[in-house]
Amino acid sequence: MTETTTLPARVGAVDPASLEDDATPLVRLIGRALRASVRDDHVPDAFDLLSGTVAVRSHDTPQTATIRFDRGTAAVSSGVLGQPDATLVVDLHARFAPTEEPSGDAALASAALTVLQPPPPPWREAAAQFWETARVVKGIPDVLVVQAHGPDGPQHGRFGEGTTTYGIAGPADLLAGVFSGADDFLVALAAGLQVRGTLSQLSVMTAASWKVRFDV
Amino acid sequence: MSDTSTHRKAVRLEATNHEGSLLGKNVSPAKFEAGKDSGFAFADILFAIDLNNEIVLGDVFPDWRGNLFDIQMVPDMATMVEWKPGLDSVIGDYWLKDGTPVPICPRNLVRKLVARLADHGYGATVAVEIEATLFEEPVQEARARGYRDLTPLGGSTGATYHLARSNDWVAYMEAVVDRLDQVGITWEAWTDEAAPGQTELNLAPTDPVQLGDSWARTRQVMREVAHELGHTVSFMAKPTAGFGQGAHINISLRSDGVNRFYAEDGPSELMRHAVGGLLATMEGNTSIAFPQITSYRRLVDLTGPPTTVSWGVNNKTAAVRAITGHPTYSRLEYRLPGADVNPYLALAGVLAGVLAGIERRIEPPQEVTDMAWCLPESCGVRRIPDTMSKAGAALDADPLLREYLGDEFVDFWVASRRWEWMEFHTKGGDPFAELSAWESQRYFEFP
Numbered sequence: 001m002t003e004t005t006t007l008p009a010r011v012g013a014v015d016p017a018s019l020e021d022d023a024t025p026l027v028r029l030i031g032r033a034l035r036a037s038v039r040d041d042h043v044p045d046a047f048d049l050l051s052g053t054v055a056v057r058s059h060d061t062p063q064t065a066t067i068r069f070d071r072g073t074a075a076v077s078s079g080v081l082g083q084p085d086a087t088l089v090v091d092l093h094a095r096f097a098p099t100e101e102p103s104g105d106a107a108l109a110s111a112a113l114t115v116l117q118p119p120p121p122p123w124r125e126a127a128a129q130f131w132e133t134a135r136v137v138k139g140i141p142d143v144l145v146v147q148a149h150g151p152d153g154p155q156h157g158r159f160g161e162g163t164t165t166y167g168i169a170g171p172a173d174l175l176a177g178v179f180s181g182a183d184d185f186l187v188a189l190a191a192g193l194q195v196r197g198t199l200s201q202l203s204v205m206t207a208a209s210w211k212v213r214f215d216v
Numbered sequence: 217m218s219d220t221s222t223h224r225k226a227v228r229l230e231a232t233n234h235e236g237s238l239l240g241k242n243v244s245p246a247k248f249e250a251g252k253d254s255g256f257a258f259a260d261i262l263f264a265i266d267l268n269n270e271i272v273l274g275d276v277f278p279d280w281r282g283n284l285f286d287i288q289m290v291p292d293m294a295t296m297v298e299w300k301p302g303l304d305s306v307i308g309d310y311w312l313k314d315g316t317p318v319p320i321c322p323r324n325l326v327r328k329l330v331a332r333l334a335d336h337g338y339g340a341t342v343a344v345e346i347e348a349t350l351f352e353e354p355v356q357e358a359r360a361r362g363y364r365d366l367t368p369l370g371g372s373t374g375a376t377y378h379l380a381r382s383n384d385w386v387a388y389m390e391a392v393v394d395r396l397d398q399v400g401i402t403w404e405a406w407t408d409e410a411a412p413g414q415t416e417l418n419l420a421p422t423d424p425v426q427l428g429d430s431w432a433r434t435r436q437v438m439r440e441v442a443h444e445l446g447h448t449v450s451f452m453a454k455p456t457a458g459f460g461q462g463a464h465i466n467i468s469l470r471s472d473g474v475n476r477f478y479a480e481d482g483p484s485e486l487m488r489h490a491v492g493g494l495l496a497t498m499e500g501n502t503s504i505a506f507p508q509i510t511s512y513r514r515l516v517d518l519t520g521p522p523t524t525v526s527w528g529v530n531n532k533t534a535a536v537r538a539i540t541g542h543p544t545y546s547r548l549e550y551r552l553p554g555a556d557v558n559p560y561l562a563l564a565g566v567l568a569g570v571l572a573g574i575e576r577r578i579e580p581p582q583e584v585t586d587m588a589w590c591l592p593e594s595c596g597v598r599r600i601p602d603t604m605s606k607a608g609a610a611l612d613a614d615p616l617l618r619e620y621l622g623d624e625f626v627d628f629w630v631a632s633r634r635w636e637w638m639e640f641h642t643k644g645g646d647p648f649a650e651l652s653a654w655e656s657q658r659y660f661e662f663p
Contacts, residue, residue, distance in 0.1 A: 015458065022334060022603055025638060025641045060647070061643065062644065062646035062648070063642065078647065079647075079648055092642075138276045161364070188272070191442055199277070199282065199283045200282065201276060202273060203276065204274075204276050206273035206274050207273075207274045207275065210274065210634075214638075216634060
């Protein structure tokens, strides 16, 4: 089973998502979402009631995975074998947003989508957790300086202590998504997220973002 | 080889990047004369561009890398040849401005390990069997077809040693060896290989640096001849969903002109230790020997490539075949690398394993005398890592390869393979396809 180095579902709790060995990025991404959903009590008890097999397909790449829900646990594996109870076709760069009507068991599909889409925590909380997790990434700067643009105007945050800094600025929700792993860092950059640092720091920030998003 | 040629119009500077692509630039004779001692500037990014021209991210840069710093490529004048009328060609190594070698430069790694071997009084003699597949269509048509549904040159049936290949296939290979003769690359044999359109070309035994140079240049020759004749050649691990192709490396160690792998009654003690080191490092070395996603699609029992961390005397189903009992030809055949491997890194990996074995006097596991494919787990013979991520993890955790290849190289390589794995899975590759279009697009022409 693929081990996780990112946040557990709950401290002391049984991991709700077991991933196959040598898991693909999609399997890992699903695992992250399910754990976040349970950890944050996004949908209390919903996970415990889920039962059935759900196929998840990327809308623009061949990525596929199967989730086998069994009332409080989920086994995630790559590919789709056999006939699932429900199928979701989703945009993996839009937090599992469906791009077409789910097929199969509509209630199961709806519940599965719900647990796959936990809202990110507030950007400040996400940033603090991200920076703590990123400490293990070799070469990560000491300090993360954030400027978040929200409905109330710009907000600022500074995380960590030391001499080397990395600046990142953008919409609050997008920052929360990047810091929590719900959104892809490099895709967010292409969408207008702004950073200040060296190319080398961009490289290690990419590694840090993969750690929270894919657990690699 | 010489350091000058008549009627020179340009000099082509050449070296491989980490992927094994032969990179370089053409400079005027005056520019070459001005820079041949101090070197020529190349952006450090050449070691951080993937085969789709994306910047590889995910690792901390060493001090010598920055916001696209320059590094110096210094020509090795011993490699200067007249490539064709008017064009000279020279291979170089990458150096930092303080005069130290770039630690992740593949050719530098080979030179470093050759020197370490020399400290023990040994010189390595190595040879390679290059496999490649030829297609009738010109490369422009191959590109237009996404490198799919091409026609094997020489016929679509029969394989391995057949002399009945049609003349177009024979003409291609004859043109290749003519060009090799012209540029001073010594070849020993070429033949029909196991798949339609496939050939195997053997380069003669020599020292590791020269073999790396000849191997990289032979690929270039084979590409240029294909272009000239309106055909296509690929060194992809599996250019079609059918057969794959490898690059077996043969190695022996000599001192005072004597082959030290030879013993009258089987492997010498030195050979045994070399085998021990090669097997101890094999899982980690798989990451180097199988550099691309497609490389791992070759790992199928009973199809040719080794699938187990194994060795045996005269056993071609094992990963390391020991050829024993001959004072001259006793050697090890390291059967792991794919045709898509970086020649220098493949050689560095082998030298690292051999050095580890002889310096630590590593005894090999029991020889496999049965077929080394399909072995039950109860035999205690490990499987070769069968995915890029597993092999990368093995290299990351290998203390021997970290010592001999250096932490900087290992960290860099592991991160670059993680990037490759991520690109494949998230940008269009299909692990469940026999061979996905993403792979053909990325690997058919390069490296």
